[in-house]
Amino acid sequence: MSRERFDDLIAFLTIARAGSFTRAAAQLGVSQSALSHTLRNLENRLGVRLLTRTTRSVSPTRAGEHLLQTVAPRMKEIEAELAALSAYRDKPAGNICINTAGHAADTILWPKLEPLLHEYPDIKVEVIIDYGMIDIVAQRCDAGIRIGDQVEKDMIAVRIGPDWRMSVVGSPHYFASHSLPQVPQDLTEHIGINLRLPTYGELLTWEFSQDGHEVKVHVEGQLIFNSGLPILRAALAGFGLAYLPEDMVKEHITAGHLVSVLENWCQPFSGYHLYYPSRQQSLPVFKLVVEALRYRG
Template sequence: MEPLLSGTDFNQLRAFLAVADSLSFSRAAELLGVSPSALSQTVRGFEERLGVRLFNRTTRSVVLTEAGEALFRRVRPAVSELGGAIDQARQQRGRPAGTVRIHAFRSAAEKYIEPVLPAFARDYPEIIVDITLDDAVIDLVAGGYDAAIRIGEVIERDMVAVRLGPDLRQLAVAAPEYLALHGVPEHPRDLVNHRCIRWRWPGRPTPYAWEFFEDGAWFEVAVGGPLIVDDKRMALRAALQGVGIGFAVEDTVAEHIAAGRLRALLEPWSAPFPGLFLCYPQQRQMAPALRAFIDALRAGAGG
């Protein structure tokens, strides 16, 4: 039998994973409840024991080295599996317990997670729900997450996907003040001559190309404009202020359209697409804590 990790081994490995997850000593230290200097010392001691540098550090950034990346890829799934095994053992007490780690788009968490949290916390006092709000599309298993809420088009094929809501539709919208100054686009391709507010997927280098539907097929328009953001709320506020034409899910702008603060544009080319789904890796035996959370979300969504 392989010897168990010593306390020092476990603490150093835990420190390494926390920094590798966030690529920030300060954020990792806050998560672990230690000072950044203590965390840095622990990681440095781990590197010295291994005889290899795991991170390249500057005053502004922390990046995994090749060796650190390789260690992270191998260790993260193992630690997640270990955590799942411990949580499963805890379930023998008769009540679901342990931690459920969820990765969710911000808008999805507001719509589907927040409404069920009060009742869930009351009904399952021994379950900790650890939620990361992030519009990036990441590898759930490598990130150590149990489940995620995403739009259908970015869910991996080997994931179990449970629909939470109806199809969605994106609309180009603009404030009346903007349209009075710059005119109204008559076709999506006219957008190349307008000032558009662009959104970039977190972690991706280029802005998202706006998608429209015509003659049975989707096509993209690479718009330009004075503002690029990775936060959809800021993009919406900029559109309301007349900075340019925005592109947003219909639900998030319907109230502003009804009130006349925004005008919907190019609707004949705005088709629905698969909406929000709860997704999780296929597994032979699901931890009761995760099952309880999934059931709560499905019930809250009317599924």
């Protein structure tokens, strides 16, 4: 394959993943007009339309989706083999992409990666904050972070953090006009500050258990966010109850800014795990990242 045709494929894959000529051009460091010209040349050479363009977005056609699904994994394999060459350097180098939720990034990922990155300045890590249950292979991420029981069975999983639990909290101002819930069912009489899950478009269900009895509750309210920090701020401001990781609210409880309720119903569950397809194990840079993140009790 000529160099030009290889570059055309890279251009197509970048546009299809970005869903935008503007974002793709920025990633590739070229102008939008040059990128559009490259894609037209590829479509003319193949004799099929690969992308459907609208004023707001770009999406693959059926032919484009077929090319994306067949070529993208092979490109990933080529990139992995090129990255493996870093083993021949004096100091490992390479790029790692990790998909994770914000809480794991703040409490686990960054504290453990910081010393590694100081020691190996040629390692580049891209962290994508996303609460969706994405397919990391399709999205070209090297690894993802999820709670242990959410990891797909065909992935390798490495524990990177301890068990943890959720907490239900509200401000003293909120509880000045609302009674303390004694059981999860009482929450139906309260105002909730909710998290919307992007993958399914649904609100996060508040889950509780005690003595083997499990309860799931939807707590209605006027505020919905797609990340934890705004929920915490709204709870501190007295807008309702929040369902958040315990370590995220602990200092505010200690300071008296939040009140924790239903503690006996908030049981620990499996902590965060790094998960990845088996082919990543051969990369020296990836091995360094895994060992840096591994939970050692």
